[in-house]
Amino acid sequence: MKQSIQVINIKCWWCANTVTKTLDNLWVKNILVDIVTWKLEFDYDWDLKIITDKLSSLGYSEVNSEEAKSFLKKAKSYMSCVIGKMS
Numbered sequence: 001m002k003q004s005i006q007v008i009n010i011k012c013w014w015c016a017n018t019v020t021k022t023l024d025n026l027w028v029k030n031i032l033v034d035i036v037t038w039k040l041e042f043d044y045d046w047d048l049k050i051i052t053d054k055l056s057s058l059g060y061s062e063v064n065s066e067e068a069k070s071f072l073k074k075a076k077s078y079m080s081c082v083i084g085k086m087s
Contacts (some may be wrong), residue, residue: 003048004041007060011035019060026051038063 010016016033023031023042028051032041044051052062 001045002041002043003051004039005052006037006039006063007055008038008063009059009061010038015060018058019055022054022058023051026054 007019010019010033012035016035019033019040020031023040027045029043030041034040040055042051055061056065
């Protein structure tokens with residue numbers, strides 16, 4: 001199933017790298033990350049909640065969610081970005 005979501009804090013290609021690797025590990029296919037609009041497009045065959053929860057745990061919450069307002073989520077996304085730079 002084709003899905004498109006918008007998440008916060010994708011600031012650079014290293015953030016996009018972290019998101020892509022995370023989604024790859026969840027067997028998500030055809031992943032496109034737009035760092036300008038923070039939009040993710042992908043194909044998946046199972047529960048979208050698992051995908052959004054995993055992204056949120058890295059600091060990349062959906063744009064209009066309550067979690068998106070959290071300072072802790074922003075801090076987590078910076079750490080995820082650093083990890084993306086190192087891998």
